[in-house]
Amino acid sequence: MSHPSLTVSGLAFWLLVLACSGEPRSGDGTGLVIRGARIADGTGAAMRTGSVRIEQGRIVAVGDFASKSGDSVVNARGLVLAPGFIDTHSHASSDLARLPDALAAVSQGVTTVIGGQDGGSPLPLKDFLDSLGARGSAVNVAMYSGHGSIRRAVLGESYRRPATEAEIERMRLLLEADLDAGALGLSSGLEYDPGIYASTEELIALAREAAGAGGRYISHIRSEDFAFWNAIDEIIRIGREAKVPVQISHAKLAMRDLWGRADSLVTILDRARASGVDVTADVYPYLYWQSTLTVLFPKRDFTNRASAEFALTQTSTPGGLLLGAYAPNPAYAGRTVAQVANLRGVDSVTALIDLIRDAEAMAARLGPAADTIAIESVIGTSMVESDVETIMRWPYANLCTDGELDGPHPRGFGSFPRFFGHYVRERGVMSLEEGVRRATSLAAANVGLRDRGTIAVGQAADLVLFDPATIGDRATTAAPHAISIGVERVWVNGVEVYRDGTTTGARPGTVLRRHG
Numbered sequence: 001m002s003h004p005s006l007t008v009s010g011l012a013f014w015l016l017v018l019a020c021s022g023e024p025r026s027g028d029g030t031g032l033v034i035r036g037a038r039i040a041d042g043t044g045a046a047m048r049t050g051s052v053r054i055e056q057g058r059i060v061a062v063g064d065f066a067s068k069s070g071d072s073v074v075n076a077r078g079l080v081l082a083p084g085f086i087d088t089h090s091h092a093s094s095d096l097a098r099l100p101d102a103l104a105a106v107s108q109g110v111t112t113v114i115g116g117q118d119g120g121s122p123l124p125l126k127d128f129l130d131s132l133g134a135r136g137s138a139v140n141v142a143m144y145s146g147h148g149s150i151r152r153a154v155l156g157e158s159y160r161r162p163a164t165e166a167e168i169e170r171m172r173l174l175l176e177a178d179l180d181a182g183a184l185g186l187s188s189g190l191e192y193d194p195g196i197y198a199s200t201e202e203l204i205a206l207a208r209e210a211a212g213a214g215g216r217y218i219s220h221i222r223s224e225d226f227a228f229w230n231a232i233d234e235i236i237r238i239g240r241e242a243k244v245p246v247q248i249s250h251a252k253l254a255m256r257d258l259w260g261r262a263d264s265l266v267t268i269l270d271r272a273r274a275s276g277v278d279v280t281a282d283v284y285p286y287l288y289w290q291s292t293l294t295v296l297f298p299k300r301d302f303t304n305r306a307s308a309e310f311a312l313t314q315t316s317t318p319g320g321l322l323l324g325a326y327a328p329n330p331a332y333a334g335r336t337v338a339q340v341a342n343l344r345g346v347d348s349v350t351a352l353i354d355l356i357r358d359a360e361a362m363a364a365r366l367g368p369a370a371d372t373i374a375i376e377s378v379i380g381t382s383m384v385e386s387d388v389e390t391i392m393r394w395p396y397a398n399l400c401t402d403g404e405l406d407g408p409h410p411r412g413f414g415s416f417p418r419f420f421g422h423y424v425r426e427r428g429v430m431s432l433e434e435g436v437r438r439a440t441s442l443a444a445a446n447v448g449l450r451d452r453g454t455i456a457v458g459q460a461a462d463l464v465l466f467d468p469a470t471i472g473d474r475a476t477t478a479a480p481h482a483i484s485i486g487v488e489r490v491w492v493n494g495v496e497v498y499r500d501g502t503t504t505g506a507r508p509g510t511v512l513r514r515h516g
Contacts, residue, residue: 030070031055032494037076037465042083042440042454044433052081054461057493057508062455076465079488082436083453084111084462085416086443088282089218089249089400091117091407093132093141100507102138104405106490106498107483108416108473109439109464112140112512114447117249117402118220119148119189123174126181129511136507138497140462142447142514144187144218145178147171147206148195159194163202171202172209182513184447185215185244190222190231191295200234207242215514216448218247223298225255225315225382232265236272236279245278247446250402251391254289254382256314262390269394280446282400283391285419288381288477290324290402290409293356296380302356308349312337318348320381322477324408325374328358333408334478379409379477389429392419398443410480414473417484421472432468448514461494 032054038047039062053061053071067073085108092105093115105113115121122128125145132141152159154170163171175186186206189195207217217238221231232248239246253262272279294302296311312318318338326332332340332355341351355376363370391397399419403412416439424435444453452460464487471486483501490498495508 030072031060031068032072032074033067034074034076034081034463034465035067036078037081038078039455040080040082040433040436041456042436044437047080047433049078052455052463054491054494057461057495059455059457059459059461062457074489079465080432080436080468081455081463081465082109083440083455083459084464084490084492085109085399085439086112086114086447086449086453087401087403087415088114088247088398088443088447089117089284089402090114091402091404092139093143095405096132096137096139096141097135099405100135100137101497101503101505102405102509103483103503104403104412104481105139106492106503107487107501108413109466109487109490110139110401110416111462111464111490111492111509112142112449112452114142114144114184116144116146116183116187117189117218119146119151119187119192119195121146121149121178121183121187123149123153123178124181125178125183129181129513133511137509138503138507139492139509140452140512141509142184142449142512143182144185145175145183147186147188147198147203148192150174150178150206151194151198155194160197162197162199168202168205171206175206175209176213179210179213179215179514182511183215184514185210185213185217187218189220191220191224191291191298193294196222196298196300200237204238204241207238207244211242211244213514214448216245216247217242218249218447220249224252225258226298226310228253228255228258232268236268236277239272239277239279240275245280245448248279248281250289250400251281251283251397252289252383253387254315254380256382259384259387262387266390266394269396273396280396280398281391281394282398282443282446283388284400284402284411284415285388285392285423286409286411286415287383287385287388288320288379288409289383290377290379290407290411293352293359293376293378296352297356302360303353305349305353308352312348312352316380316382318351321352322379323355324377324379326355326359327373327375328362377408389423389427392423392429392438396442396446397438398446399439400443406481408477408480410473410475410477410482412475413481414475414484417471417486418473420466420468421486425468425471449512461491463491465489
């Protein structure tokens with residue numbers, strides 16, 4: 001299936017670039033030249049030493065050429081110059097109004113973030129995109145339309161059931177409007193309310209709407225643990241029946257009994273691709289996730305001790321569940337379920353059940369206001385290194401963060417440097433050139449972007465200059481906002497947004513909209 005390119009309004013784009021740029025622009029006969037770099041062009045090809053010339057936010061020359069009078073020249077000093085990293089599963093978009101410099105993203109070389117994940121997006125999306133475009137930010141932003149947001153708008157608080165045909169039609173119309181506004185496609189979060197109650201047929205019907213507009217389907221699948229294989233079968237079925245490219249969000253085997261079976265996952269995905277289903281995945285480089293306590297109870301039986309025991313033995317452990325936020329008792333943030341159980345003088349099963357009960361009671365008291373704050377969140381350790389590496393090696397898996405600009409999980413600040421430092425340099429999971437491809441051109445292809453992800457003439461000048469010998473993460477669960485090392489300079493649409501550990505204040509990022 002061919003994918004329409006993502007474009008922006010030419011006039012609005014150039015006005016924004018000219019307003020934000022601290023670099024000379026080519027309108028006055030000058031450009032920006034980055035000289036003496038080891039160019040990893042994003043295709044996976046071997047690096048070569050050369051220069052890159054940028055004019056009006058675009059790459060106009062790559063290789064060996066002379067600078068022009070008036071050019072601004074950057075000496076790369078033999079560091080690696082790569083396309084800006086594309087975060088295909090990001091939660092940064094919701095924070096950009098407050099944090100437009102996007103330090104968490106640009107400090108790790110991310111120049112484009114893809115939001116609207118896990119079934120959640122602003123509705124209608126057009127208003128959000130227009131507002132974001134008017135405000136500006138340091139990074140480019142593209143969005144999916146969230147199935148969960150649409151479902152709740154149509155079903156309201158009566159969402160704990162299958163939708164009727166009439167309701168699916170109303171959801172389709174809302175999705176159509178978001179697609180017309182430039183959404184990349186449809187996202188779902190099938191371990192969360194209200195998406196957990198949606199039938200596969202509902203999802204196929206909406207995915208067909210996305211496919212008809214040239215869009216895609218991305219999903220936090222229905223189960224990453226006890227019903228994992230059924231969930232994989234479901235997303236493949238959606239891709240096949242809706243004839244739409246499908247992407248598995250933050251692919252993982254997050255249950256003890258699944259550990260060591262990533263090869264089986266890859267085999268299933270390869271068979272699906274061979275049968276004509278365009279299935280891909282993204283993955284982040286950590287053994288622990290961030291979500292809500294309620295996700296540990298897929299049957300929503302929060303008082304069931306057997307379900308709680310399963311969560312504390314198979315999905316994670318009492319010591320492996322770290323509270324990121326807990327509004328009913330903020331002192332619990334940064335403590336594990338095991339530590340909370342000790343404080344309360346109860347066993348861990350009781351503590352987990354009580355934590356959810358109190359959080360649900362607070363949410364009920366707050367009503368709609370509960371959607372504006374983090375009632376509770378948890379970081380859960382539940383994967384093993386060998387599975388993460390197997391998924392990373394799959395040729396159709398790209399990198400992502402699943403992170404926030406101001407969140408408690410270190411992935412928001414550390415994912416890409418951790419991948420290049422820990423997995424590429426130290427563990428040798430793949431070559432540096434292939435690692436760059438996974439973070440750039442493959443990521444672009446997996447979400448339908450055409451003019452980003454490679455260093456080539458005509459491409460947008462989103463670039464990152466980094467030291468492959470030192471790049472690495474420093475963020476931890478105790479210090480999740482520690483800035484990574486080794487990323488020297490970052491440009492978005494030809495404008496420098498990050499240099500030597502700090503943002504520049506420029507906001508040349510643009511809204512990327514899908515246009516059929």
